[in-house]
Amino acid sequence: MANLLLKNTIVTALLCILFFKGINSTEDNACIETSLCHCALNDNKYIDLSKLNKSDSNYNVTSLGFTYFFFPCRDVAFDPSPTLPVAKVNNTCISGASLCLYNEANHTLTNLGLASEGKFMNDYPKTLHFTHENKETSIVLECAHDYPDAYLVYSSGSANSHNLILFSMYSCVQMGHPGLSIGSTILILCATIFGVYLLGGAIIMHCLRGARGSEMIPNLDFWSSIPGLVKDGTIFVLGGCNPMVVSNAETYDRI
Ligand SMILES: *[C@@H]1O[C@H](CO)[C@@H](O)[C@H](O)[C@H]1NC(C)=O
Ligand SMILES: *[C@@H]1O[C@H](CO)[C@@H](O)[C@H](O)[C@H]1NC(C)=O
Numbered sequence: 284m285a286n287l288l289l290k291n292t293i294v295t296a297l298l299c300i301l302f303f304k305g306i307n308s309t310e311d312n313a314c315i316e317t318s319l320c321h322c323a324l325n326d327n328k329y330i331d332l333s334k335l336n337k338s339d340s341n342y343n344v345t346s347l348g349f350t351y352f353f354f355p356c357r358d359v360a361f362d363p364s365p366t367l368p369v370a371k372v373n374n375t376c377i378s379g380a381s382l383c384l385y386n387e388a389n390h391t392l393t394n395l396g397l398a399s400e401g402k403f404m405n406d407y408p409k410t411l412h413f414t415h416e417n418k419e420t421s422i423v424l425e426c427a428h429d430y431p432d433a434y435l436v437y438s439s440g441s442a443n444s445h446n447l448i449l450f451s452m453y454s455c456v457q458m459g460h461p462g463l464s465i466g467s468t469i470l471i472l473c474a475t476i477f478g479v480y481l482l483g484g485a486i487i488m489h490c491l492r493g494a495r496g497s498e499m500i501p502n503l504d505f506w507s508s509i510p511g512l513v514k515d516g517t518i519f520v521l522g523g524c525n526p527m528v529v530s531n532a533e534t535y536d537r538i
């Protein structure tokens with residue numbers, strides 16, 4: 284009886300771990316900023332915009348007389364003259380900006396954010412959000428697998444709030460190096476030990492006891508009791524891991 288209880292506990296514990304691990308890995312988790320332009324999701328996934336940090340180019344988009352200039356991952360002392368006429372005063376991008384807004388009407392440049400002000404938001408798809416003084420700018424990171432560069436698209440805007448979209452393969456969530464999570468390592472370890480146990484057990488049963496066929500499976504009575512235990516375990520997990528549910532189900536079965 285005590286033995287059965289122990290086996291029951293082990294099987295339900297395993298089921299609970301697998302069940303909750305499953306929930307955990309499908310969840311869209313927070314992207315934690317690890318360095319400028321780089322954030323880490325769980326399961327070794329990440330977003331890394333730093334490949335767009337090229338000193339010789341910028342991403343820009345013009346809409347309704349306004350041009351947005353984006354210099355990913357760096358601050359640029361921006362002065363587009365003589366390509367564009369720039370008013371001599373009020374250029375707040377000249378001191379360094381990662382995101383700068385040019386106004387065609389009065390030739391002014393407005394700083395919308397420094398590289399260090401770009402924060403990864405946890406909405407989906409991920410957004411790089413800049414807050415600079417009273418100005419808010421969101422750049423939605425739209426994954427474009429086949430596009431090795433990037434293009435900036437205007438979405439909407441008002442005086443102090445701007446929304447852009449950055450299409451790029453670097454906007455995509457990428458898989459990290461094939462490092463294994465703790466969960467996977469434990470799972471592989473368990474599977475290996477189980478394989479050795481089954482194979483070794485079968486050889487011992489065969490050679491020492493002359494067992495044949497299914498008799499070769501070590502602890503056959505235990506393994507044949509698994510389907511029942513799995514049923515109990517499933518009821519237990521679905522019942523929110525409440526021990527009352529299993530005992531009720533068992534009682535119900537007996538009646
Ligand atoms: C705007 O971007 C284009 C490429 O998309 C580039 O050729 C052009 O030089 C940029 N404009 C400025 C003023 O940097
Ligand atoms: C981007 O490049 C500049 C030089 O071009 C460098 O100073 C800066 O650290 C780079 N930023 C990142 C996040 O790699």
Ligand SMILES: *[C@@H]1O[C@H](CO)[C@@H](O)[C@H](O)[C@H]1NC(C)=O
Pocket residue numbers: 372373
């Ligand atoms: C532009 O600069 C002038 C003088 O430097 C200042 O009086 C004015 O308020 C500034 N305008 C804006 C919109 O910042």
Ligand SMILES: *[C@@H]1O[C@H](CO)[C@@H](O)[C@H](O)[C@H]1NC(C)=O
Pocket residue numbers: 373386388389391
């Ligand atoms: C330029 O125009 C914008 C609106 O179009 C305005 O907000 C800004 O204050 C103006 N800048 C100057 C220096 O006049």
